[in-house]
Amino acid sequence: MKRLLASFAFLALFLFFLVSCYYDNEEALYPTLNNTCDTTNVTYSATIAPILNNNCTGCHGGSIPSGGILLTNYTSVQTVASSGLLMNALKGNGVPLMPLSGSLSSCNLTQFQIWVRNGMLNN
Numbered sequence: 001m002k003r004l005l006a007s008f009a010f011l012a013l014f015l016f017f018l019v020s021c022y023y024d025n026e027e028a029l030y031p032t033l034n035n036t037c038d039t040t041n042v043t044y045s046a047t048i049a050p051i052l053n054n055n056c057t058g059c060h061g062g063s064i065p066s067g068g069i070l071l072t073n074y075t076s077v078q079t080v081a082s083s084g085l086l087m088n089a090l091k092g093n094g095v096p097l098m099p100l101s102g103s104l105s106s107c108n109l110t111q112f113q114i115w116v117r118n119g120m121l122n123n
């Protein structure tokens with residue numbers, strides 16, 4: 001009986017140390033995969049167009065869009081994206097960083113990257 005108790009105590013202690021060593025911070029491990037960043041259902045209509053409407057079309061819309069870049073319809077967005085210019089502007093790679101007021105969130109940047117990588121679909 002004493003032996004059983006001792007081994008039980010040992011097991012409990014062992015489990016305690018095992019559990020206490022486990023430290024997992026989701027935000028630190030996956031900075032762009034927290035609950036508020038959807039990286040699995042990235043579509044043009046539900047993800048990309050709303051980001052553009054909120055951050056870009058104020059300047060890149062209308063009849064005289066800034067820099068001659070129109071971002072209000074799929075075809076023009078796809079053209080700017082497939083040339084690489086869209087991602088370069090979003091990262092400030094060799095061209096002025098867009099939006100001018102400061103970079104998009106890392107979540108939105110990841111979503112653009114995913115959309116481009118998946119073939120810039122009109123979905």
Ligand code: HEC
Nearest residue numbers: 055056058059066067069080085086089095096098099100
């Ligand atoms: C406050 C106005 C403003 C906003 C908001 C804005 N832009 Fe621009 N954008 C400009 C202007 C002005 C230019 C021309 C910049 C230049 O050549 O100096 C430009 C240029 C660009 C270019 C072409 C870059 C080049 O050098 O050819 C791209 C691509 C672009 N913007 C994308 C975006 C995207 C994507 C967003 C939103 C995430 C955005 N812009 C938001 C004003 C804006």
